Amino acid sequence: MTPFLSDALNIRNNTTAANFKQNVVSYCGSFKCYTLRKIVYNFPPNIRLLGTNPRMDQLYSFVSVCFLCPYTWIVVAVGALYIIKREYFGHCKCTLEDRLDGKTVIVTGCNTGIGLETVNELAHRGARVIMACRDLRKCESARQELLTRTCNEKPSVFSVHLEPDQLICEELDLESPKSIREFANRIINREKSIPILINNAGADFPEKIYDELGTEKHLKVNHLGHFLLTKLLKPCLKASDGELCRVIILSSLSHWFAKLHPNSGFLSGVGSGYAISKLINVIHAREICKRWSEDGIISVSVHPGLVRTSIFRSCKWKYFLVYYLFRWLTKTSREGAQTTVFCALDKNLISGAFYSECRPRRCNSQALNDEICNHVWKTSEALIDEWESFGQK
Structure with missing residues (x-):
């Protein structure tokens, strides 16, 4: 005592x-x-x-x-x-032993961090991965890095080496409607089906920044670009062998700290721009589930964890917290990719759910409100139309 x-x-x-x-x-x-x-x-x-x-x-x-x-x-x-x-903020590992031979996966924003490790794991499981990045040079450099990696884990699950034709680099700028449409047209004309789409790309800025249309930059990069991309790719979002196509949207636990203004025409609310955009990511996944389920498409949102990646490079104080002060709470990029990989493989995936640590979790109550979810979808469509019209002037 x-x-x-x-x-x-x-x-x-x-x-x-x-x-x-x-x-x-x-x-x-x-x-x-x-x-x-x-x-x-x-x-x-x-x-x-x-x-x-x-x-x-x-x-x-x-x-x-x-x-x-x-x-x-x-x-x-x-x-x-x-x-x-x-x-x-645990360190779960996807223990599923499924392979993805013959399947094509699109991963956005994958030249570094979580996206790069997601590509690596899916490709070593046999998938053919389209790496969609803004900077084609960096994307090609990342591709070459992955081709030199070896995997010595379970031979029955993971290939030791990757084949060059498993990784395809494509240019995609999610801040440009023109780039998004050109990318979608190339994919639709070339690919018969895309059974898995992973909307991984994202950014965090130190403050809210608005463009000429009054659209907040977090919203544009983290949601509107992916919203347009997913909608344009819908004709080829198909799976074979009786399986369902999967749309996986990376969100964040920070969506709990946001609250939308339902009557706002700009999808604004209380909280940081990043948190608001991540709440909208959760809502986007739930709306895809409700609207496209009859087309054989399911969707989930994912919290990868607090990961030491370059997403915090533009916000110095968050970079300091993640890399130094709260390092014991953070994950490596490979650890952060595990829940995404799990959602790409799990045959019992719960459509519309919010996943963290390889299992479904509670999400912000606003994401369960049908009126708010419908408002987000309709407003997103209106903002996309306005965005594209402005770009054509």
Whole structure:
């Protein structure tokens, strides 16, 4: 028993609770525990802490002192952090042993970070992956890097080497409607079917930035570009062998810290631009599930975890938090790709769900509101039309 607890257990009086309070407050005062002293003062004064049952008396005193002990709150805080880390910032690994031979997958924003590791894992499982990136030179460099990698894990699941024809580089700028349409036309004319589309690309900026149309940049990069792309690719979003086509949209746990204004025509709300865009990502996945399920298309949103990637490069304070202060909570890019890979493989995927640590989780209640979800879809269509019209002027 610690000296603190041993001494504190002796702070008892055989008379009234008021005396007990006075003694404990006096003891806690040496630690300047003003908050704890206030808690003690809130105890009902007419309660007898010590009675005729010595065991109950000792138990009650022990519990009371533990509640007042500063070390107790440290233990509680550490325990809470452990649970949060395990549930939302853990290091899950996709253990499914399915292969993707003969299937074509599109992954956006995959020249680095989570996207690159997603491509690597899916390709080593036999998939043919179209790497859609804004900078074609960087995309080709990433492709060459992947071709030099080897995988020595289970030979029955992973190929040791990748074949050059498994990785195809394509230019795609999600801030340009013209680039998106050109990419979609190339894919539709060349590919018979795309059973898996992974909307991985994203960005985080230090502040909200608005364009000439009043559209916030987070919204444009993280949602509108993918919204238009997914809609244009719908004719070839098909799967074979009776399976369903999958649209996987990378979101974030930060969507919990956003709230949309349902009556806004610009999909604005309370929270950072990044958090708002990530809430809209969750809603987008749910709306695809509702609107396109009859076409054999399912969709989910994914929280990859707090990953050490270049997405924070434009926001120095977030970069510092992720890479240094909270490094113990963060993941490598490969670890961050595991939930995406799981959603690409799982045969029991729950369409419309929000996935984290390779399993479905609760999402923001606004994403469950049909009226808000419908508003997001309709407003997105209107913003896309306005966006494309402006680009043609």
